[in-house]
Amino acid sequence: MRLKFIPPQLPTLHAKPPEGDDWSHEVKFDGYRSQMVIDEDGTRIYTRRGLDWTSKYRDLAAAAASLGAESAIIDGEIIVLNEAGLSDFAALRKAITRRQHDLYFVAFDVLHLDGHDLRSMGCEDRREILEGMIPPAIRIQFSQALPGDAQAIYHLVDQAGLEGMVSKRKDSKYRSGDSRDWWKIKCYEVEEFDLLGVEREPGKPAFALMADRATGRYVGSAFVNSSQAIRERLWKRVQEHAGPAPKGVKRPATQWVKPGLIGRVKHLRGEEDLRHASLQDFREE
The missing domain is CATH 2.40.50.140 (Nucleic acid-binding proteins)
Known part of the structure; x- marks a missing residue:
């Protein structure tokens, strides 16, 4: 079955991180929000608005074979790293046209897997499945949750010169569009x-x-x-x-x-x- 692009779930901007233990926290990467779709026709990579940009990301599409999935829809961010090891949006545009081998797909959610719609599962459960899919040392990376208190995480993210953090309710379902269950807190x-x-x-x-x-x-x-x-x-x-x-x-x-x-x-x-x-x-x- 050919899978279709699903409009992404979008975090809402907040001035401060949420409080409590009901949330998980990740780095907010400075790149292009993208969706990787794997099915019997191969791998396609779409932009946030659903444009097929597979031809621009040929190396990343090829790397999807290492995931071992017959079919999947994976939500993530395409980035390139600068010399300091930080995602660099300005360098990303050049890398897409000149050095695709420097691109990474940072995966943070899985919506479908091998014929199963996972969107009604809790966020933490979906991410556990996703982490288990990704082998080490490929151009597709898993966005690890950051341990610790949200305020302390935000401080460390800020000190590291990162763009910000994303906080997600651990039990939240995946729903397209603006979401109160996903927060972005920018530095x-x-x-x-x-x-x-x-x-x-x-x-x-x-x-x-x-x-x-x-x-x-x-x-x-x-x-x-x-x-x-x-x-x-x-x-x-x-x-x-x-x-x-x-x-x-x-x-x-x-x-x-x-x-x-x-x-x-x-x-x-x-x-x-x-x-x-x-x-x-x-x-x-």
């Missing part, structure tokens, strides 16, 4: 960006508009929640450095500035653009 980092301007509207929070320092690309806005002294200093500098609006940009509530102001921004790690970002401070170049 923050602080970086410097070029300040393009400040958006201020009466009765609304102020936002600093930021650009990547290397490319000049607009990366999003950061909530200005600094101390009153920093906010007052910022308004003063913005007025002193007032500049024209970028071509084609119409944001009437924004005071644009000339190049030379650099903002320190705290934001979620592992995102292409700024998310949950706040301006911590700024300096003049």
Whole structure:
């Protein structure tokens, strides 16, 4: 029987890990969410949205033969590691086209196995089955649960420079779509960006508009929640450095500035653009 792609279960974003012993915790990898489907027609690998990308992952599809399953649907993440041994999203894009042998499929759930639908089993039971399927030393790896207290795990994940962690209810069934049974808790980092301007509207929070320092690309806005002294200093500098609006940009509530102001921004790690970002401070170049 030919198996079909199943839309994935998606974790909801939370600021802190859950409490209690009803949860298991894993590293949140910085890669492409993918689904591996094995049946009588061979192995296919789909993107999170159900696009067949098997041709881009030929080496990983070939590695699936080592699992010994006649049929299976496996949920996971395709990653590539950098020199520090961390999943590296920027390097992943290049690896897909130039060095497929560096790709890994990190498996964290199994939905079907040899004719049996496992989605109504508990998460912990499904993962025990999955771990038993994966032999050592192949490009398909099992996402191990992290032992210990959730807060301590989050601290260690943050200190290691990882993107974050995923927490799952041990007894939860697999259900496609947004899930309250799966949480993702992301780590923050602080970086410097070029300040393009400040958006201020009466009765609304102020936002600093930021650009990547290397490319000049607009990366999003950061909530200005600094101390009153920093906010007052910022308004003063913005007025002193007032500049024209970028071509084609119409944001009437924004005071644009000339190049030379650099903002320190705290934001979620592992995102292409700024998310949950706040301006911590700024300096003049």
